[in-house]
Amino acid sequence: MVGSLKHGILPWTTGTLAQLFPISTGAALALKQKKQKRVVVVSFGDSTSSRGEFHEALNFASILKLPIVYVCINNKWGEYTATKKAIAAKDIADRAKGYNMPGVIADGNDVLAVNEAVQNAVARARRGEGPSLIECKTCRLGGHQTGDKALYRTKEEQAEVEAWRKKDPIKQFTEYLIKKGVLTKEKAEEYAQQTKAKVEKACQDAVAGARPRRDKEFALSEVFAP
Ligand SMILES: Cc1ncc(C[n+]2csc(CCOP(=O)(O)OP(=O)(O)O)c2C)c(N)n1
Ligand SMILES: [Mg+2]
Known part of the structure; x- marks a missing residue:
């Protein structure tokens, strides 16, 4: 959920x-x-x-x-x-x-x-x-x-x-923050790489994870049948 x-x-x-x-x-x-x-x-x-x-x-x-x-x-x-x-x-x-x-x-x-x-x-x-x-x-x-x-x-x-x-919003906002001195180009690149690595790891974990149950008993659990 x-x-x-x-x-x-x-x-x-x-x-x-x-x-x-x-x-x-x-x-x-x-x-x-x-x-x-x-x-x-x-x-x-x-x-x-x-x-x-x-x-x-x-x-x-x-x-x-x-x-x-x-x-x-x-x-x-x-x-x-x-x-x-x-x-x-x-x-x-x-x-x-x-x-x-x-x-x-x-x-x-x-x-x-x-x-x-x-x-x-x-x-x-x-x-x-x-x-x-x-x-x-x-x-x-x-x-x-x-x-x-x-x-x-x-x-x-x-x-x-x-x-x-x-007009990529992430690119535009990154440029704004660099212009304002809140962020440096190097830091922005570092954050982008970190995020990419995080997403890649999450994908690998999902693929390596347990397969969802497909048996009939599970499929019919929590199904309301009067
Ligand atoms: C009531 C209903 N009708 C049709 C669909 C099929 N459907 C799924 S996404 C979609 C288009 C939605 O377009 P929009 O509201 O512009 O959202 P976007 O996908 O562009 O973010 C449709 C017609 C549905 N899920 N529910
Ligand atoms: Mg739309």
């Missing part, structure tokens, strides 16, 4: 898009009822903002002024369809208007811009002024999943991807 209540990360185990809206909005309702000063931050993709649950949740959260920030990561693609061919709204942030809440656009590849937008929305929620929608503009560089070479992209769409590739 991915999550850690101790760290305030809700375990969310469904692969069904948009199920996170009733769960996160319900959590925000619980925080309000318990008069806690905490705020829920939930992120999701551009295509997921077309599901009915998104619209129901934003309306409900706005009416009750719930402490929640909806963060949409608009990477311009939903599986094999370009978002511009599937969503009529110019910006996803425009969808906030229908629910009487702020709809803010941030450069999703700029760490500080995203931080500022989220901090503002969290402060607003903490003041009891209700939810916000933030749209982080970015671009999916690869396919939807392993093996998807994204051959369905037009030449123009491919060129757009290459332009976004140059």
Whole structure:
């Protein structure tokens, strides 16, 4: 189960898009009822903002002024369809208007811009002024999943991807920190190597680890059958 209540990360185990809206909005309702000063931050993709649950949740959260920030990561693609061919709204942030809440656009590849937008929305929620929608503009560089070479992209769409590739957020933020004197080029390289080694070791451990159980008894355990 991915999550850690101790760290305030809700375990969310469904692969069904948009199920996170009733769960996160319900959590925000619980925080309000318990008069806690905490705020829920939930992120999701551009295509997921077309599901009915998104619209129901934003309306409900706005009416009750719930402490929640909806963060949409608009990477311009939903599986094999370009978002511009599937969503009529110019910006996803425009969808906030229908629910009487702020709809803010941030450069999703700029760490500080995203931080500022989220901090503002969290402060607003903490003041009891209700939810916000933030749209982080970015671009999916690869396919939807392993093996998807994204051959369905037009030449123009491919060129757009290459332009976004140059705006790598980690590279941009590293350069910012070096310019500010917080980091040196050597230290940045050292951290990158350390992280790469950590990921490689985790992959090797996973491959060398025990195979998952595949017997019938285990498969049927924890299955409810009246
Ligand atoms: C209700 C539902 N419909 C369809 C799918 C299949 N599906 C998985 S990911 C995906 C695209 C999601 O696009 P987006 O919300 O933009 O997120 P991204 O993958 O771009 O981060 C789809 C349609 C699903 N998991 N759940
Ligand atoms: Mg997407």
